[in-house]
Amino acid sequence: MKIKKRTPLRIIGRVLLVLLAILAVFLIVMTIYNQIMLKKNKELYETPLGQLVEVDGHNMSIYTEGEGDHTLVFLSGWGTPSPILDFKALYSRLSDENKIAVVEKFGYGFSDEIDDERDIDTILRQDREALEKAGVEGPYILCPHSFSGHEATLWAQKYPDEVEAIVGLDCCTPNCESEEALRSNDKIMGFAKFANRALRYTGLVRLGNLDMSGTLTDSEEKILTEITCRITANDTMMREASLENELALREELNSRPLPTVPMIMYASADYSGEELWIGGMQAMVDSSENGKLIKLDCGHYVHDFEYERISKDIKKLISELDS
Numbered sequence: 001m002k003i004k005k006r007t008p009l010r011i012i013g014r015v016l017l018v019l020l021a022i023l024a025v026f027l028i029v030m031t032i033y034n035q036i037m038l039k040k041n042k043e044l045y046e047t048p049l050g051q052l053v054e055v056d057g058h059n060m061s062i063y064t065e066g067e068g069d070h071t072l073v074f075l076s077g078w079g080t081p082s083p084i085l086d087f088k089a090l091y092s093r094l095s096d097e098n099k100i101a102v103v104e105k106f107g108y109g110f111s112d113e114i115d116d117e118r119d120i121d122t123i124l125r126q127d128r129e130a131l132e133k134a135g136v137e138g139p140y141i142l143c144p145h146s147f148s149g150h151e152a153t154l155w156a157q158k159y160p161d162e163v164e165a166i167v168g169l170d171c172c173t174p175n176c177e178s179e180e181a182l183r184s185n186d187k188i189m190g191f192a193k194f195a196n197r198a199l200r201y202t203g204l205v206r207l208g209n210l211d212m213s214g215t216l217t218d219s220e221e222k223i224l225t226e227i228t229c230r231i232t233a234n235d236t237m238m239r240e241a242s243l244e245n246e247l248a249l250r251e252e253l254n255s256r257p258l259p260t261v262p263m264i265m266y267a268s269a270d271y272s273g274e275e276l277w278i279g280g281m282q283a284m285v286d287s288s289e290n291g292k293l294i295k296l297d298c299g300h301y302v303h304d305f306e307y308e309r310i311s312k313d314i315k316k317l318i319s320e321l322d323s
Contacts, residue, residue, distance in 0.1 A: 034203025077146025107236025
């Protein structure tokens with residue numbers, strides 16, 4: 001009687017099959033668990049932390065806190081699921097003497113997902129209207145993160161009387177990326193959309209630490225988790241950063257002079273080696289009547305890591321505006 005020998009390749013193949021089966025079972029279990037938790041915690045993502053105002057026939061979420069002579073408006077980076085909770089570590093250190101407002105664009109946080117246009121002019125118009133309906137009056141100190149730097153720049157270009165300063169939180173600027181880079185990024189956008197939605201649908205995002213600042217309460221962390229598992233990479237978000245929109249906004253921003261309002265530009269360590277990224281910020285502060293470029297040794301979400309430093313700098317900026 002001959003005994004069949006198990007070759008190394010056969011053993012490896014069987015091991016891989018077992019591992020794949022375990023992975024498949026794990027993903028199925030996680031997906032079911034995620035759906036159960038979404039239904040169980042439905043109230044968490046259906047109960048706005050701020051107020052809802054109607055813009056273009058849809059609900060937009062605006063969060064306000066504090067009172068003061070100056071109003072800081074926080075504009076989130078592309079794809080940030082919950083701007084209200086994302087900026088909390090920073091604005092909570094400023095609302096004792098100032099009024100703060102967090103705008104949640106359509107597709108973000110507690111705002112509706114919509115099928116309408118997501119070009120920069122439309123976004124700016126909607127955000128201005130939402131603030132007006134929420135009773136938040138300008139002029140504003142705009143605090144944009146990442147992609148929203150484009151909106152803040154256009155805001156100051158088109159409505160200079162409404163903007164008294166800009167605090168750029170590792171934000172985009174005109175020409176911060178080459179057209180070649182934008183076209184290259186667009187090619188991988190489909191994969192990024194698939195990957196992020198896979199993490200969302202399976203609930204794998206629940207396994208990560210979503211509170212980068214480490215300052216949220218347990219209840220706030222739960223809200224952040226449920227919102228993230230519900231809206232990550234939705235169609236409204238994805239259309240906002242389409243190649244067509246990025247090329248159009250690039251052309252529009254370059255058709256006007258850069259803003260001259262006082263500003264601080266914070267650059268993260270993530271992009272410190274990017275010549276165009278840093279150069280774009282330098283061009284902004286050079287055009288400013290009182291501009292500063294500050295490099296920070298932290299990740300792209302600078303307001304989640306250096307909120308103490310940034311809040312002190314903003315208070316100093318405000319004191320200079322008052323002098």
